[in-house]
Amino acid sequence: MESSLALHPPLTPAEAEGPKTYVLDTNVLLHDPTAISAFNEHQVVIPMTVLEELDHIKDRRDKTVSREARIAIQLIDKIVDVATPQAIQQGVAVPGSTLQGPLGTLAIYPDQLITDDSAVPYLDGTPDQANDNRIINVAIKLQAEHPERFVCLVTKDINMRIKAKGSGLLHVEDYRRDRVLDDIDLLTKGYEHIPGDFWAGVDEVDTVREDDRTLHRLPRSALPAAYPNQFLFDDREFLAFVVRLDSEHVYLRCDSRDGLMNQRFWGLAPRNLDQAMAMRLLADDDVDMTVLTGPAGSGKTLLALAYGLQGILEEGRYSKLIVARSTPPIAEDIGFLPGTEEEKMAPWLAAFDDNLEILHGADESCAGSIAYVKERANIQFKSLNFMRGRSFNNAYIIIDEAQGLSQFQLKSVISRVGEGSKIVVLGNLAQIDNKYISPLTSGLTYLVEKSKHYEHAGVMHIGGILRSRLAAFAEEEL
Structure with a gap:
């Protein structure tokens, strides 16, 4: 052996x-x-x-x-x-x-x-x-x-x-037990693009009615690599969502691109199809964990934050918004910073303040709106190192910069999620600052591949740099 x-x-x-x-x-x-x-x-x-x-x-x-x-x-x-x-x-x-x-x-x-x-x-x-x-x-x-x-x-x-x-x-x-892929280019994206016309390659399909929705039932042989909560689209008008699978069939819910692109979170509209599909996963009541990957500037943090505000302040789904991330080199530094845990975390979570400014930049008093939203949405900034041993119920949780975490660390955090909560894990595998972790051994990669077959988890890779043309140049060329 x-x-x-x-x-x-x-x-x-x-x-x-x-x-x-x-x-x-x-x-x-x-x-x-x-x-x-x-x-x-x-x-x-x-x-x-x-x-x-x-x-x-x-x-x-x-x-x-x-x-x-x-x-x-x-x-x-x-x-x-x-x-x-x-x-x-x-x-x-x-x-x-x-x-x-x-x-x-x-x-x-x-x-x-x-x-x-x-x-x-x-x-x-x-x-x-x-x-x-x-x-x-x-x-x-x-x-x-x-x-x-x-x-x-x-x-x-x-x-x-x-x-x-x-x-x-x-x-x-190197230690490679935690490798789930041989090549990072094979990482699950959360969608599959079918060249040409999707229906032209399907020989057998029937329609079933479940509750208030109509589903297309295809044999597994038509989509052998399908997994729950995956999006499928072709070069024409076809766009569908994998609702579930059994031993013989794949059940699809057809959707429209216009329907996805017309979504709004806290006044925020998607700027490309990747963002629109991510928004649909975030808003899905049946998805308890959403994993968003993609380059810097693709909008991962902004989308996650926007839905969190909407879910708490408009829809009343959650009672608090918890933003957490690892804080290297946390071994000594954070303990010596002044203030409360939230104040200690501020230097590492400034990106969320930047995104709140984007969402409320057009308000008459941007600073006042941000302060009001932080209080009303009960936004709490946490270090992952202080989350173990706790249980978070009825909370919307964002784990930022997850690419530098090991699978063991991510498991420890996700196991803290309680009843009525949703967790969103964000990360960019091109920006790993842990000297012992590579894209292939990152806990984020492990989480994506292990959770894609779980019916209550969704994965989406958001491509495209939407921050600025200079940011796109830096990500692709420098």
Whole structure:
């Protein structure tokens, strides 16, 4: 059985025999605290340095990483709890690492015992790089002691991977368990464009009446890649919405482009079809979570905010509007900013004030209108790091800049959503500022692909830069 990492270069016969050994860096366990069980029947080695780093991180003010560190420590403790010191160094079985066959093992390596050996090119203990070097040295030591085995360092630190390879380590990889795509261009967009005439390619269709709506029922073979809440349109007048699917059929609700383009949220009209489809998802009572992706300036934040104001102040659907985002580098900075939580969050949430100005820029007193709306709509600015452990009922929640979050972090936030609430997740995969996350491993990518088959979630990629022609040039050319 192969590990759940991405494929590495072709193995030699010696490498292919028996379990492989994976040395984990600290950032892997912070990215996914359950990573220990992700390597199937193979051996996972955790250097003592990694445990020391987790110990320091678990007490940080930054609740984002300290929580993950504690979960990883608790999982390790659960596995090695009753094992002897000798067994821990040799490897303890990891429950649940495989569904059948031999279990994987977890070993703790006392890297403080590694000493300089002229036969093995260890990295030195330079203070600035001491921990990284000690972790790399563990993999180099295991490779030297077991040349017949496949020994691999797994880290999300790009520079550490380069250093390890340059030091003679044959196998170094990124952690890829959370990858749901091989190419970011394959990311679900929330719609499908059918060239030509859609109906020309459909051989079988009938009409059913449900409540007050008429649906077209097509065989699954006509739309094999369809998923709930997806839009379909062709080069002519056809535009439809996938209401639901069963084992044999796809149910479509036909719509009109004019109907979509005539929508209004808090006085805001769509400027292209992508925005119009996003607005329809936001207003759908049956969609509890909407994920909007797209480049800067495409209108994601403005649309989400406009519907939130309308849903609270005009329709009375929700009692408050919660705007939240991660605040790197939050580990120390936010605690030392003056004021309340909302005031501390202000530097990171200025974009919402900008969008409120757009919505009320034509008012006689723009500042007065914004202050009035903030109070009436009960707009609350939150840091994601303070949302865990809470439950939000009857709330409209916007998660901004979600591209820099891991899947574990997003799951922790979404699981806080209570009854009568709607959550909107926004992100631009071209603007990731987390050094350990790429577009393929972003929690936003994971969320899009995992939620597209859920009947109460909607996904929409909004293309086109509507901010200005200069913004469009910067996004596309710079």
